[in-house]
Amino acid sequence: MKQKGQGRILNFSRQREIIYNQVMKYPTHPTAEEVYRSLKNDNPNLSLGTVYRNLNQLSEAGMLLKIPIADGSDRFDGRTDNHYHMICEKCLRVFDVELNCLDSIPQTVIEAEGHRITRVTLNLKGVCRECLSSENNKTEQ
Amino acid sequence: MKQKGQGRILNFSRQREIIYNQVMKYPTHPTAEEVYRSLKNDNPNLSLGTVYRNLNQLSEAGMLLKIPIADGSDRFDGRTDNHYHMICEKCLRVFDVELNCLDSIPQTVIEAEGHRITRVTLNLKGVCRECLSSENNKTEQ
DNA sequence: AAGCAAATCAATAACCGTTCCTATTATTCA
DNA sequence: TGAATAATAGGAACGGTTATTGATTTGCTT
DSSP states (O other), X not given: OOOOSTTOOOOOOHHHHHHHHHHHHOOSOOBHHHHHHHHHTTSTTOOHHXXXXXXXXXXXXXXXXXXXXXXXXXXXXXXXXXXXXXXXXXXXOEEEEOOGGGGGHHHHHHHHHOOEEXXXXXXXXXXXXXXXXXXHHTTOO | OXXXXXXXXXXXXXXXXXXXXXXXXXXXXXXXXHHHHHHHTTOTTOOHHHHHHHHHHHHHTTSSEEEOOTTSOOEEESOOSSOEEEEETTTOOEEEEOOGGGGGHHHHHHHHHOOEEEEEEEEEEEXXXXXXXXXXXXXXX
């Protein structure tokens, strides 16, 4: 393993490979802890520190997306194209959200205030479609 | 102190009052730790837990705004109207940013995905105007 | 003002997510 | 193959925050 810069290819150690594959396999935006637990059975000597280290390396290399969650654990996403996330307050699942209106924020702020924006992190909280409809079934909102 | 609901009036205990006043006094978006340190000299028996508790109570009551920072401590803001924040990677100061384009996000997501959005949290990272211009003075970017 | 219940307090232990450390094992490549 | 390098497991340590405790203060009722 040589390179660590953004977007570079990482060589795959055994542990890195199973960790990467696990995140790619499920679109559930798992936390490091969840990745660890889901792999621990078949890999009894996997350690949590290794999971954290590899998830961070993979996201630095641009192969995964790290989703910072304001009031909870970071999550990781195999989808690396530009998109955002909503966390449901009821079921706690994380949903992908397309929002191209955010693309203009850096330029807007530069023009208005003179600051240069390098990273836009958005956290949406709400209630997902499924939870909304099961709420409605109870004629309660 | 009776009420805890959103926007209700809180009675002011002595400690709550000095904590609230301190946040209102400075527009620096201090962390709980910073509020604690800035008050500790004049109030030697103030405890950090009290600062946390009161800042959270005040923000639940709508008298302060709690700003979650993805990779650091939460910050508190005496300005409670709708606005957003940029943190400068160089000087680490937090700046207020006006961004009315975000107001339409809840409706957009409802229409596109069917989820109901209840809270929009934005974290902007970048380089502030002052740091940008001092960078330019070194003919280096 | 006295008595009492509720709120608040300081101090500190516990907690959680994450990173760091160390000795060991695996991988690379000359 | 063997020396250098990188990755690992396991667990300690860390920073930010919350929970617990027992003591103190406050507000209410009379």
